[in-house]
Amino acid sequence: MTLHETAWAKINLALHVRARRADGYHDIESLFAFADAGDLLSAGMDERLSLTIAGPFADGLSDGEDNLVIRAAQALRDAAAPGRGARITLDKRLPVAAGIGGGSADAAAALRLLARLWQVEDEPLLMRIAASLGADVPACVRSRTLRGEGRGDRLDLIDDAALVGMPVLLVNPRIPLATGPVFRGWNGEDRGALASGPPLDAALSGRNDLEAPAVALVPEIGGIVSALAAMPGVRLARMSGSGATCFALFDDAEARDRAAASIADRRPGYWQLAAVLR
Template sequence: MLQVITRVPAKINPVLSVGPARRDGYHDLATVFHAVSLYDEVRARAGDDLTVTMSGPYAGGVPSDATNLATRAARALAKRAGVPAKARVDVHKAIPVAAGLAGGSADAAGVLRACDALWELGASDTELATVAATLGSDVPFALAGGTAVGTGRGERLRGITVGTTLHWVLAVASRGLSTPDVYRRLDELRSGVSVPEPAVGEAILTALAGGDPGAVAASLRNDMQEAAVALRPELADTLRAGREAGALGGIVSGSGPTCAFLARDGEHSGELAARLDASGTCAQVLQVTGPARTGD
């Protein structure tokens, strides 16, 4: 029986600039998406109807009903293509849930890729990206991975060059954070403050293109970090532990609570991971590299 397998990476945001709240409650973003070598694996094969199952260490944190992004992705693709949504899909979850790493978005992107192949649709990247944008702001990026500037809600993408492999250490928290909760706290913190339109800035783009980890570290910026730390004050301890362990720089990833620390190279990454683990300020420490690509 034909089985399609694809791997989809987690992402971090070396820069995340958040604009003022719009009338509809959403925010315009300007961000750098950077996929890293932490993967969920999606397997799809023929079925009499659509079933999506979760396995792996983080399966328990994923909803099993129709709100599951992987299920929604399969149904959205079938509807657009005019075919029955029939597949048996298994997602092996190695990306932590509600962690600021876009694990759910990665799963949706993996399902789009896998079901496109399973159903022999031959959809173009543009067609898949159109479906992806209806599912979530991070899903279009997860279709390909790599590194890209995202604007709008994050769905408008421009791929950018990274001049070297970057070595990161992820400090994973013991429990997740709700992205809507972090946005609400951000709006509270900004109440009465004039908020500029979001912008990535040239410093991070130059640093990435030049392959200079020190310059990348100096350019790390996340407008959501203050709100995430306000909701989880213990993240301040994690960020401090990373600095004291010798990280070139550290940042809350996306809406958190995962913290991402940049190392000079592979050897430094191992040393940094050991020191962070020994600090007791996080539940798990993971060494990853970027940029990574979907399907790698």
């Protein structure tokens, strides 16, 4: 028996950085949303744990014990399924170091997938393991519209009726951008809290405090955001996470698809994903 799971692409509709913390993380406030597409994972029972990586963005990725998917699998096995194994395959369809979940989303999907395969029905355990793996992993386990605070792992589900099904276009210049240098480039200025209330309104009135330091490292980001913001039918254009992926929300799929065609014509080497919010 082989089971399948999607590592949904994470989108930070807004990301406010409030303070540096002594533990090396930052206090943030973010609105997480998720596209209805992403990397694909599959797994079947086996005597040991193994990981095979394929797909358009597989090059250079380790399939060893340093991979977050293997670390997630080992943690779940040790906590709730001793002696179990699995053959895991990761079809890597999203760019690496791109601000849309990446390894965090893959680890989260592995936890959901192996919990089904090994019949582990303990969501609090999954969330504890997720928190030990990285700040974004708990949000990616849930993969629903969320408000995150603290490191991003204090999560509240929010009413997402206005967002579910909204067309979204993701664009990446195919330039990997590590999270650490972007956070180190933040100027330390607390520019204020993320608004409460309906998530789309909060996103529209919000910002991404990492966009300026990311643009300083990858200037192409600024051009993508400007190009997306100028498209007809766009509701919101912004960088996601620590970059370099940018996104735009649209009134309808036709406007999104026209924008995708325009970007492809003007920047043919860029990666794109046309999707809707889930």
